[in-house]
Amino acid sequence: xxxxxxQWSRLKSPWILHLNxxxxxxxxxxxxxALTPRFDVERFGILLEGTPRHADVIICTGPATRQxxxxxxxxxxxxxxxxxxxxxxxxxxSGCVYRGAYNIIGGIDQLIPVDVYVPGCPIRPDALIEGVVxxxxxxxxxxx
Amino acid sequence: MNxxxxxxxxxxxxxxxxxxxTNPAPxxxxxxxxxxxxxxxxxxxxxxxxxxxxxxxxxLDLGQSxxxxxxxxxxxxxxxxxxxxxxxxxxxPSICEIIPGAILYERELQDxxxxxxxxxxxxxxLLLPDDWxxxxxxxxxxxxxxxxxxxxxxxxx
Numbered sequence: 001x002x003x004x005x006x007q008w009s010r011l012k013s014p015w016i017l018h019l020n021x022x023x024x025x026x027x028x029x030x031x032x033x034a035l036t037p038r039f040d041v042e043r044f045g046i047l048l049e050g051t052p053r054h055a056d057v058i059i060c061t062g063p064a065t066r067q068x069x070x071x072x073x074x075x076x077x078x079x080x081x082x083x084x085x086x087x088x089x090x091x092x093x094s095g096c097v098y099r100g101a102y103n104i105i106g107g108i109d110q111l112i113p114v115d116v117y118v119p120g121c122p123i124r125p126d127a128l129i130e131g132v133v134x135x136x137x138x139x140x141x142x143x144x
Numbered sequence: 145m146n147x148x149x150x151x152x153x154x155x156x157x158x159x160x161x162x163x164x165x166t167n168p169a170p171x172x173x174x175x176x177x178x179x180x181x182x183x184x185x186x187x188x189x190x191x192x193x194x195x196x197x198x199x200x201x202x203x204l205d206l207g208q209s210x211x212x213x214x215x216x217x218x219x220x221x222x223x224x225x226x227x228x229x230x231x232x233x234x235x236x237p238s239i240c241e242i243i244p245g246a247i248l249y250e251r252e253l254q255d256x257x258x259x260x261x262x263x264x265x266x267x268x269x270l271l272l273p274d275d276w277x278x279x280x281x282x283x284x285x286x287x288x289x290x291x292x293x294x295x296x297x298x299x300x301x
Contacts, residue, residue: 067273102289
């Protein structure tokens with residue numbers, strides 16, 4: 001019963017943490033655009049959280065930099081189970097133009113498991129919403 | 145004050161301190177100085193001409209030596225001091241006493257080229273990651289970087 005309730009509340013209101021792991025800020029601006037009244041993801045219950053301890057979904061923008069490596073893993077460990085990770089933007093998926101640079105490790109998936117990839121450089125807010133919807137579908141079906 | 149007036153003033157004030165002055169384009173001046181005279185020249189530019197705005201320091205790997213370019217912007221031209229130091233002994237005096245803001249650029253030089261800046265007030269690394277292995281200087285031409293092999297989640301390629 002309680003499990004059903006938590007599952008229901010998780011689906012109805014996923015709390016997200018926006019984490020910049022080394023992005024150029026374009027994706028961050030689009031994430032903010034998705035949160036503000038024009039796209040207003042809060043009407044779907046998606047709420048931005050300031051701390052990983054309260055979040056269900058980590059939205060990572062930007063490639064994983066060498067400096068960010070330990071910090072990213074730490075943020076991932078701080079998030080309570082069950083946790084989901086979205087790699088947002090081309091950089092977070094593979095490293096994009098930064099791929100192969102001396103201070104870049106690669107995509108987010110080189111360090112932590114990723115559930116949903118959202119392509120785009122930068123992503124559009126609609127793409128981000130679509131990504132969250134797909135993630136929720138995945139959770140609902142129980143594949144994750 | 146135009147380029148020619150500035151050149152005359154520098155010729156008069158610095159004389160043998162400056163190896164060569166070139167003026168390849170309007171509002172662009174290059175002064176070649178040796179590393180020993182760098183502090184004197186920067187000090188003179190600051191106190192006599194009031195040139196205090198250091199835009200940046202750029203480094204250049206010439207193979208046998210490093211060339212450092214100090215770009216000073218002022219209201220009539222961009223004045224660049226070029227100085228060369230040998231690769232075997234990359235030592236440079238710090239200009240932080242005269243221009244305190246230069247510290248960021250000098251720390252970056254230490255990070256990226258492995259140049260030892262003498263008398264620098266704060267010599268911690270600036271840009272490179274905390275776990276960066278010592279002795280690796282990314283902007284040196286002979287430095288090779290090997291990308292660690294990527295793991296594709298799920299085993300697909």
